Structure formats: C-alpha cells, structure tokens
Amino acid sequence: MLVLEAAGLSKHFQAKRGIFAGAVDGISFTIESGRTLGVVGESGCGKTTTAKLVLGLEQPTGGNIRFEGRDLQRLDTAGRRHYRKSVQAVFQDPYASLNPRMRVSAIIAEPLVTNERLPASEVHQRILDLLDLVGLPARSANLFPHEFSGGQRQRIAIARALALSPKLVVLDEPVSALDVSIRAQILNLLHDLQAELGLSYLFIAHDLAAVAHMSHTIVVMYLGKIVESGDARTLARTPKHPYTEALFSAALPSHPDERREEIILSGEVPSPLDPPSGCRFHPRCPHAMARCGVEEPMLADVEGRLVACHLYDADERRPPIKVAAGAAPVS
Amino acid sequence: MSSSTPSFASYEPTRQGLPVSTRPLLEIENLSTHYVSARGTRVVRAVDEVSLRINAGETLGIVGESGSGKSTLALTILRVLPPAARIVEGRMLFEGEDLVQKSDAEMRQVRGKRIAMILQDPMASLNPLFTIGDQVAEMIRVHEGAGRATAWSRARDLLKAVRIPAPETRLTQYPHEMSGGMRQRIVGAIGISCEPRLLIADEPTTSLDLTIQAQYLNLLRELQRAHALALIFITHNLGIVAKMCDQLAVMYAGRVVESGPVAQIFNAPIHPYTKALLNSIPRMSDSPKRLTAIDGQPPDLAALPPGCAFALRCPRAFDRCHNEAPPKFVSNDGRTARCWLSDVGIGADAVRLRSGAV
Numbered sequence: 001m002l003v004l005e006a007a008g009l010s011k012h013f014q015a016k017r018g019i020f021a022g023a024v025d026g027i028s029f030t031i032e033s034g035r036t037l038g039v040v041g042e043s044g045c046g047k048t049t050t051a052k053l054v055l056g057l058e059q060p061t062g063g064n065i066r067f068e069g070r071d072l073q074r075l076d077t078a079g080r081r082h083y084r085k086s087v088q089a090v091f092q093d094p095y096a097s098l099n100p101r102m103r104v105s106a107i108i109a110e111p112l113v114t115n116e117r118l119p120a121s122e123v124h125q126r127i128l129d130l131l132d133l134v135g136l137p138a139r140s141a142n143l144f145p146h147e148f149s150g151g152q153r154q155r156i157a158i159a160r161a162l163a164l165s166p167k168l169v170v171l172d173e174p175v176s177a178l179d180v181s182i183r184a185q186i187l188n189l190l191h192d193l194q195a196e197l198g199l200s201y202l203f204i205a206h207d208l209a210a211v212a213h214m215s216h217t218i219v220v221m222y223l224g225k226i227v228e229s230g231d232a233r234t235l236a237r238t239p240k241h242p243y244t245e246a247l248f249s250a251a252l253p254s255h256p257d258e259r260r261e262e263i264i265l266s267g268e269v270p271s272p273l274d275p276p277s278g279c280r281f282h283p284r285c286p287h288a289m290a291r292c293g294v295e296e297p298m299l300a301d302v303e304g305r306l307v308a309c310h311l312y313d314a315d316e317r318r319p320p321i322k323v324a325a326g327a328a329p330v331s
Numbered sequence: 332m333s334s335s336t337p338s339f340a341s342y343e344p345t346r347q348g349l350p351v352s353t354r355p356l357l358e359i360e361n362l363s364t365h366y367v368s369a370r371g372t373r374v375v376r377a378v379d380e381v382s383l384r385i386n387a388g389e390t391l392g393i394v395g396e397s398g399s400g401k402s403t404l405a406l407t408i409l410r411v412l413p414p415a416a417r418i419v420e421g422r423m424l425f426e427g428e429d430l431v432q433k434s435d436a437e438m439r440q441v442r443g444k445r446i447a448m449i450l451q452d453p454m455a456s457l458n459p460l461f462t463i464g465d466q467v468a469e470m471i472r473v474h475e476g477a478g479r480a481t482a483w484s485r486a487r488d489l490l491k492a493v494r495i496p497a498p499e500t501r502l503t504q505y506p507h508e509m510s511g512g513m514r515q516r517i518v519g520a521i522g523i524s525c526e527p528r529l530l531i532a533d534e535p536t537t538s539l540d541l542t543i544q545a546q547y548l549n550l551l552r553e554l555q556r557a558h559a560l561a562l563i564f565i566t567h568n569l570g571i572v573a574k575m576c577d578q579l580a581v582m583y584a585g586r587v588v589e590s591g592p593v594a595q596i597f598n599a600p601i602h603p604y605t606k607a608l609l610n611s612i613p614r615m616s617d618s619p620k621r622l623t624a625i626d627g628q629p630p631d632l633a634a635l636p637p638g639c640a641f642a643l644r645c646p647r648a649f650d651r652c653h654n655e656a657p658p659k660f661v662s663n664d665g666r667t668a669r670c671w672l673s674d675v676g677i678g679a680d681a682v683r684l685r686s687g688a689v
Contacts, residue, residue, distance in 0.1 A: 181607070181629070207613075253570060
C-alpha cells in the first residue's frame with residue numbers, strides 16, 4: 001500500500017530578482033507502507049529540501065504530494081493536523097535537536113500534549129512505553145539531555161518521533177553524528193521498530209553502505225533531479241547511470257582487498273542557480289555525447305529500474321553499456 | 332587510471348614492512364599525555380602508554396571513536412597541546428631526534444617544515460582575512476626565507492599540484508570564494524609546501540562529499556608517491572583505512588589496543604573491540620538485516636575502570652579483565668594487542684602472541 005506519493009515535485013527558491021534556484025526539480029517517488037526509501041546524493045542535490053517538503057516545512061512550487069491518496073495541498077485544517085501527526089522526523093545531531101532545559105519526559109510528552117488531549121496519567125504511561133520501546137530505562141524520564149551519550153540522545157529523539165504513532169518517519173542522517181560503535185545499535189533499533197510498528201522510512205544519508213543496508217528502494221539525486229531509482233541492492237550492486245556509478249565507486253571499501261580503481265569525476269557539483277543545459281551531469285560525465293548538452297534525458301525503464309541517461313535510449317541503438325572504469329565512451 | 336602498475340610495484344615493499352635495519356621515520360615509545368585539571372584533582376589519560384612507528388613513504392591509520400585520544404596523539408606529535416595537557420612520559424624519535432625533549436624554538440623548525448598537519452575543517456584552518464596566495468606563501472617565506480615574489484610563484488606551482496584550476500586567479504582570492512573541496516586542497520597545498528617528511532591528516536575528508544572525498548584521497552596518495560611522504564591518517568572511518576593505509580593502530584580509551592598491517596587486522600582482528608568494530612559496519616555487498624552492534628558506550632576517561640577499559644562492553648571478558656589492565660602483547664610478526672585473550676594459553680583461537688617487554 002502506498003503511504004506517500006510525490007509527483008512532479010518542485011521547489012524553487014528565489015535567489016535574486018528573477019533568478020531561481022531549482023533545489024528540487026520535478027521529482028516523483030513513492031513510499032510504501034512498512035518500507036524504506038533511501039535518498040542519496042551529494043550536497044546541493046536536494047535531499048534535505050525533499051525531506052522538508054515531505055515534512056510540510058516547505059511548500060512545493062510545483063507538483064504535489066499525496067498522503068494515503070489525498071493531496072496535501074487540498075487538505076483542510078483537520079486533515080493537515082492528521083498529516084503532521086502521521087509524519088515525524090529524526091534529525092542528524094541529537095545534541096542540537098533536544099532542548100537542553102527540558103527533562104526527557106517533557107521532550108517526549110510535548111508532541112502528545114500539543115496534539116492530543118490525554119489525562120496526565122496516560123501521558124506518563126505513554127512516556128514509559130516509548131522509553132521502553134527505544135531501549136532506555138524508565139528512570140531516564142526525569143533526567144536532562146546532557147546526562148546522556150549521543151546514542152542515547154538519538155534514542156530519545158526517536159521516542160519523541162514515535163510519540164504520535166506516525167506512519168512515516170523522515171530520517172535525515174540519523175547516525176552520522178554518532179560514534180562508530182554506536183551506529184549499529186541505532187540502525188538495528190530503527191530496523192526493529194519498522195518491523196514491529198510497520199513504519200515507513202524516508203532515509204537520507206551520506207553513508208551509501210548504510211543506505212543500501214536500510215533501504216528497500218533507493219533514489220539517486222543530482223542537482224535537484226532524480227537520475228536513477230530502483231531496488232536498493234540491485235542498484236548498489238549494478239549502478240546504471242554514470243553518476244550513480246561514480247558515486248558508488250567513490251564509496252569507501254569495507255575491506256582492504258576491495259581497493260578498486262574508482263571513477264574520479266572531474267570538477268565539482270555546479271551551482272543550482274545556473275544548472276548546465278541538457279543533462280545536468282554532462283559536464284562531469286565521462287560518457288557525455290553531443291546530445292547530452294542539448295537534450296535533457298527523461299527517466300525511463302531500464303531493466304526494471306528508472307534511469308535518466310541517453311546511454312540507455314533505445315534509439316541510440318547500442319547495447320546497454322557496462323560503464324566500467326576507464327571505458328571509453330562509445331562514439 | 333592514475334596508478335599505473337610500476338608505481339604500485341615500487342610501493343609494495345612498504346606494505347610488507349621494510350627490512351628491520353631501516354630506522355623508522357617516527358618511533359613513538361611509551362608515550363602518555365594527560366589532561367590535568369587546575370587543582371590537579373582530575374586527570375584524564377587521553378593518551379596512555381602509546382607506542383607506534385611509521386616508516387618513510389608509509390601510511391599509518393589511527394582509528395578510534397571520539398574521546399579515544401587519537402587527536403590528542405596528533406597534537407602531541409606536533410607539540411601543540413592545550414595548556415592543561417602534559418606529556419608525562421615517553422619518547423618520540425623523529426629521524427632520530429626526540430621531539431619530547433625539543434625546545435619550543437626547535438619545534439618551530441619541525442612544525443610545518445618536517446612534519447605538517449591537515450585539519451578536519453578547512454574553513455577553520457584558513458584565515459578568512461588573507462588571500463590564498465598569502466597563506467600558501469607564508470610557510471615558504473617563514474621556513475625558507477624566500478621573498479614574496481619567489482614564494483608566490485612557488486605557491487602557484489603548489490596550487491597547480493593540488494589541481495586547482497586557474498591558480499593565478501585563485502592566489503588573489505579569499506577562502507570564502509572557494510568550495511569546500513577546493514579549500515581542503517589548498518590546506519593540502521600548505522601542508523606539502525615545505526616538503527615535509529611526515530604529514531598528519533586529522534579527519535581530512537569528513538566535511539567533503541563522496542566524489543570530492545575520492546578526488547582528495549587520490550590526490551593525497553599521488554602527493555605521497557611524488558614526495559615519499561609518510562602519512563598518518565587519523566579517522567573514525569574504517570573505510571578510509573581500508574582504502575589508504577598500510578599499517579593500522581586501533582585506539583580505545585587512550586590506549587592502542589591493537590596494531591599491525593591493515594590487511595592482517597581486517598582479515599583476523601585479535602582484539603575483541605577491533606573485531607566488534609569491523610562487524611558492526613554495514614556493507615554494500617552482503618547485508619544481514621541485523622548488524623552486530625557493540626553494547627554500551629565508551630567509558631569516561633576521567634574515571635576508567637581498574638582493568639581493561641573495554642571489559643564492560645566485551646563479549647569475551649572474564650574476571651581478570653575487570654581487575655587488571657592487560658599489557659601489550661607482541662607477536663613475532665610485529666602485531667600487537669592489549670588483551671588478556673592474547674596471553675599464551677588463554678586464547679585458543681587468538682593468534683598466538685608472546686608477551687612483549689612490558
């Protein structure tokens with residue numbers, strides 16, 4: 001069942017008079033119930049703007065988001081309140097996302113108090129249940145955030161996100177601020193909670209291995225556009241778009257024997273204020289052809305996933321290219 | 332592409348370890364750096380009885396979590412410690428000279444010239460009020476007494492060496508006019524400007540995007556080959572170690588709990604902490620649905636338990652671990668581990684180690 005559906009979603013920011021930055025430009029994706037959608041890409045690709053649009057913190061300038069079949073733009077006040085309760089977030093830095101002057105009980109209770117009229121005793125019981133759910137002792141309720149380590153703080157943030165029994169949780173870099181030995185604890189917790197509560201996740205992270213591990217589907221973004229999307233493991237193992245391929249080849253190996261020649265992209269991500277014509281990746285693409293600079297490739301089905309690249313166009317009359325390191329572009 | 336076979340071949344010997352007769356470039360023996368509170372009542376053993384060595388042209392990875400003492404170790408090598416820190420014991424033999432015994436004036440001749448450092452945040456290591464040219468040229472002027480014109484022309488060559496496009500224009504620009512990746516390359520250029528023998532990189536790529544990180548790591552490797560640089564990588568990221576390093580030292584609560592060649596440690600870690608760390612990382616290829624997490628959290632350095640600092644989190648801890656800190660055990664092939672399981676007769680499945688001089 002679809003929980004969330006984004007169609008042609010765009011968010012343009014006005015940078016100067018008449019100049020717009022397309023932070024997110026016509027992207028479409030779906031999130032199914034109990035599944036995880038991973039979003040990967042580098043700074044400026046639009047991951048965080050996408051998360052903000054889903055959370056309703058930004059209004060789209062184009063396209064729409066449907067939640068359980070209903071268009072967010074057309075919701076009445078009650079519907080909007082229901083949506084806000086159903087979609088929660090866990091942010092990167094649990095040192096910044098928890099108010100240092102509030103006790104843990106108040107932090108976790110806040111969404112309950114603002115959204116639901118519950119007697120105090122019931123709120124207290126919910127706090128204890130939530131602490132138990134995220135693996136914290138009941139006595140944590142009376143303590144302040146500074147009395148906890150990073151991993152424990154992230155558990156508190158997760159408990160707060162779960163207080164209203166949401167359907168979808170946006171996880172924006174949920175483990176990258178944590179110590180290496182703690183990350184697996186939190187990833188496991190998130191995985192268990194998903195299985196137990198049937199949660200859907202929108203998982204955003206830099207660490208490709210973590211995204212591949214957590215996600216069912218992955219969306220790869222570059223300069224506000226989706227360049228490839230598909231089944232997480234297949235995509236991680238056999239990337240098709242030259243950008244995906246370069247990105248995954250740049251991921252660090254997990255063993256010294258895996259040291260491989262990565263595809264080193266020249267240059268850096270261009271400014272979204274003045275994106276390249278045609279395919280936005282073409283100035284850095286090792287396989288760019290003349291038409292890439294002119295004609296923008298559309299997302300099209302390639303062996304069961306979506307890829308936006310002219311290399312896979314049928315009328316290029318060329319077998320799908322294994323874009324291996326050092327392979328010369330076929331002319 | 333960039334690494335042609337010959338350069339790899341010439342690189343191979345360091346991976347196997349140099350002949351014993353070769354003196355290491357830097358040899359750290361039994362080094363301890365403690366932070367002492369104003370009244371002397373609280374002592375934090377940030378670096379405790381650390382011994383390490385690195386040969387010319389080699390890459391040593393120092394891995395640890397926050398608070399493991401890895402950054403304090405780097406600051407100790409350069410002797411740029413905050414006032415509360417004391418080097419309480421040990422030696423640091425760099426090209427045969429003990430850095431611990433050097434005066435501040437003598438250290439200024441070492442810092443930047445013979446040992447250079449790259450820090451995590453390039454925005455914090457560059458002065459926003461000076462041009463790139465001034466900042467890259469400064470080291471050359473200070474250490475080599477070069478005039479402004481000479482130093483600037485050297486600076487231009489350095490920017491070219493770290494692949495900065497249009498170096499002429501960039502020299503006259505300010506740090507805020509560059510991207511993060513470019514700034515980090517400029518910091519790299521400053522690092523190699525006086526052709527140091529040893530470059531210490533403290534989390535040099537954490538603030539960079541993946542493809543930019545790959546560019547930068549490759550650049551460091553090329554610079555290393557071109558200048559026979561020894562590199563120390565301080566990181567929490569085992570992926571960087573797997574990609575870049577020959578030797579590895581794993582730090583936990585101020586101590587080196589395991590050290591040895593990277594491939595050997597990844598294939599057969601001795602210390603339970605190393606083992607757990609390697610198992611807890613999600614991998615691209617095979618991913619079981621649950622990761623093997625390490626329970627608990629790193630200890631407070633000001634209140635370390637009497638025994639092994641990892642004992643409370645260790646799945647294989649026994650009585651002795653909680654009461655007595657394990658000494659360093661050294662194997663015949665130069666691997667070390669601070670774990671009682673490595674004591675002869677206890678760890679049947681552990682690599683056989685004999686007790687070193689402790």
